[in-house]
Amino acid sequence: MKLVLAKWTADRVAAGNLPEWAAQEAMNYLKQRLDGHGGIIVLNAHGQFGIAHNTPRMAWACKTVRKKNPVSERRRNVRSRWLPRL
Numbered sequence: 001m002k003l004v005l006a007k008w009t010a011d012r013v014a015a016g017n018l019p020e021w022a023a024q025e026a027m028n029y030l031k032q033r034l035d036g037h038g039g040i041i042v043l044n045a046h047g048q049f050g051i052a053h054n055t056p057r058m059a060w061a062c063k064t065v066r067k068k069n070p071v072s073e074r075r076r077n078v079r080s081r082w083l084p085r086l
Helices: 005-014 019-034
Strands: 039-043 048-053 060-062 071-073 079-082
Touching: 005 019, 005 039, 019 039, 019 048
Parallel strands: none
Antiparallel strands: 039 048, 048 079, 060 071
């Protein structure tokens, strides 16, 4: 295992960092250590999430109990949203 990126990111969230920050830092770490490309979705126990990727395109979607249609994005920027606790 060269990077163990999910554990690295989960440790930052467990330390109290916001998922949005942890997701972006994970992509920075991936690029710095392995010159790698990818994406990550990070969720904490409070329903907050962060999404980051360093690829030209990466689609994602989320669905909540209040929104019947999924919200989808196709962007380079990190997005963070608050999801209601189920």
